[in-house]
Amino acid sequence: MASRTVTLTGWGRIAPSSAELAEPASAASAAGLLKPAGPAGGGPGGVNARGVIARGLGRSYNNAAQCAGGVVISTARMNRIIELDPATGLATCEAGVSLEQLMVAGLPSGWFVPVSPGTRQVTIGGAIAADVHGKNHHVAGSFVTHVPSFDLLLPGGELRTVTRQADPALFWATAGGMGLTGLIVAATVQLKRVATSRVRVDTVRTADIDETMVVLAEHDATFGYTVAWSDSLATGVSLGRSVVTSGDFAELDDLPAAGRADPFAFRPGARLGVPAGFPPGLINRYTVAAANEAWYRKAPRLRQGELQTIGTFFHPLDGIRNWNRVYGPGGFRQYQYVLPFGAEAAVRRSFELISKARAPSFVTVLKRFGEGDPGLLSFPMAGWTLALDFPARTPGLAGLLDRLDQLVIEAGGRVYLAKDSRVTADSLAQMYPRLAEFRKLRAALDPDQILASDLSRRLAL
Numbered sequence: 001m002a003s004r005t006v007t008l009t010g011w012g013r014i015a016p017s018s019a020e021l022a023e024p025a026s027a028a029s030a031a032g033l034l035k036p037a038g039p040a041g042g043g044p045g046g047v048n049a050r051g052v053i054a055r056g057l058g059r060s061y062n063n064a065a066q067c068a069g070g071v072v073i074s075t076a077r078m079n080r081i082i083e084l085d086p087a088t089g090l091a092t093c094e095a096g097v098s099l100e101q102l103m104v105a106g107l108p109s110g111w112f113v114p115v116s117p118g119t120r121q122v123t124i125g126g127a128i129a130a131d132v133h134g135k136n137h138h139v140a141g142s143f144v145t146h147v148p149s150f151d152l153l154l155p156g157g158e159l160r161t162v163t164r165q166a167d168p169a170l171f172w173a174t175a176g177g178m179g180l181t182g183l184i185v186a187a188t189v190q191l192k193r194v195a196t197s198r199v200r201v202d203t204v205r206t207a208d209i210d211e212t213m214v215v216l217a218e219h220d221a222t223f224g225y226t227v228a229w230s231d232s233l234a235t236g237v238s239l240g241r242s243v244v245t246s247g248d249f250a251e252l253d254d255l256p257a258a259g260r261a262d263p264f265a266f267r268p269g270a271r272l273g274v275p276a277g278f279p280p281g282l283i284n285r286y287t288v289a290a291a292n293e294a295w296y297r298k299a300p301r302l303r304q305g306e307l308q309t310i311g312t313f314f315h316p317l318d319g320i321r322n323w324n325r326v327y328g329p330g331g332f333r334q335y336q337y338v339l340p341f342g343a344e345a346a347v348r349r350s351f352e353l354i355s356k357a358r359a360p361s362f363v364t365v366l367k368r369f370g371e372g373d374p375g376l377l378s379f380p381m382a383g384w385t386l387a388l389d390f391p392a393r394t395p396g397l398a399g400l401l402d403r404l405d406q407l408v409i410e411a412g413g414r415v416y417l418a419k420d421s422r423v424t425a426d427s428l429a430q431m432y433p434r435l436a437e438f439r440k441l442r443a444a445l446d447p448d449q450i451l452a453s454d455l456s457r458r459l460a461l
């Protein structure tokens with residue numbers, strides 16, 4: 001099938017690589033790209049001789065959806081919602097359907113996505129492959145919990161319907177498997193019943209990391225969605241000060257009379273963009289410290305029952321189309337860890353390390369996860385998760401992140417592959433105890449090594 005050479009990066013814009021981009025409109029045309037290299041693989045030596053990987057909307061932060069010198073299969077044209085049953089909320093979709101599309105289709109009959117990451121510009125394929133989590137992980141688990149089955153094109157081109165009952169090994173290798181077991185072409189997703197499209201939100205401003213952890217724990221017991229936005233540069237008695245926002249979908253009676261006529265209103269609408277000439281280097285320790293201070297001071301000490309839209313509560317960053325450009329041409333590195341409960345001292349220590357290094361993380365989010373699922377490489381586990389993003393050119397960043405890796409390993413935690421750009425294969429093996437199982441399954445499933453990504457090569461996944 002036709003392809004064109006493109007240069008791709010992830011959302012952090014740090015590690016470009018070139019590949020042949022193919023955009024099949026059906027599973028049948030994608031299947032040809034998953035044959036072993038050789039004439040059947042698309043040309044002399046096969047265009048896929050350097051491997052093949054799937055790509056959704058490119059919202060993973062580094063190069064999980066890239067394959068230097070090989071083939072990247074975009075699911076952009078496989079974006080039909082095949083069926084959405086308004087009575088049960090069971091949606092069957094092609095893999096390139098975005099969470100935003102599902103919201104637009106489901107909300108009029110009272111259905112919302114079961115799990116939403118901090119952006120709705122994520123495909124169903126990408127949500128399964130990274131087994132994404134949202135603010136409701138403590139009650140709802142990660143995305144795959146709500147996926148009864150998916151259709152997977154295996155390396156070699158065979159199409160298989162995979163369920164956790166009939167094929168648990170393949171199911172749990174694909175959940176969080178970063179595209180390395182095949183191309184998901186379609187999936188069923190059980191949507192979540194909601195009474196309105198507004199969220200009733202409580203906001204609490206906390207003084208330090210200890211209070212932040214206490215409030216998060218309390219709110220987990222009473223709210224379906226919780227998260228803390230933290231000031232990563234605060235030090236001393238203010239270390240880890242945060243604004244905790246927690247909420248649940250509002251009932252019809254919670255809406256003002258004027259809003260009840262259209263309880264499921266949801267208008268993703270036009271979004272602002274970052275101008276092309278946006279000055280690089282504007283995100284630095286001084287501007288981030290000032291922004292954190294202003295944003296913290298502006299937050300109420302306590303506010304209860306505020307009604308917020310889906311966009312404001314779940315996807316504030318989606319309001320600016322290409323916000324990743326504010327970091328300039330150097331891009332930025334995301335880093336996210338989870339540490340098990342009991343490792344609270346290590347959470348505190350991580351805040352100390354970050355603030356001491358004066359490393360300006362613009363978006364710093366702390367939350368508690370519930371139990372993880374059996375995904376071999378699935379990220380969530382019961383404990384504390386902290387997401388950070390730093391301009392890639394931050395002085396001393398490599399040393400800081402190496403130190404955080406060490407802390408994570410010592411505490412029995414792990415980092416998130418959808419965001420990773422620099423962990424070593426050795427460190428990863430210490431973080432993911434089932435990595436060897438994943439590699440063994442891959443070796444049996446894909447003996448010709450058809451599937452590969454820049455991420456899988458670096459980490460020998």
Ligand SMILES: Cc1cc2nc3c(=O)[nH]c(=O)nc-3n(C[C@H](O)[C@H](O)[C@H](O)COP(=O)(O)OP(=O)(O)OC[C@H]3O[C@@H](n4cnc5c(N)ncnc54)[C@H](O)[C@@H]3O)c2cc1C
Pocket residue numbers: 011053054055056057058059060061064065075095096116117118119121122123124125126127129130131132133134177178179180182183184185317418419453
């Ligand atoms: C602003 C922002 C906020 C975010 N917040 C969160 C969050 O709160 N929680 C969270 O978990 N994640 C979060 N993420 C990360 C994001 O949810 C994941 O990286 C997700 O996988 C991106 O989906 P995508 O469709 O863009 O996939 P891509 O980035 O294109 O690909 C991601 C991985 O999925 C694989 N893949 C994609 N489609 C398929 C397919 N059809 N078949 C097989 N494999 C496939 C790719 O090979 C790659 O390994 C956030 C990202 C951004 C930009």
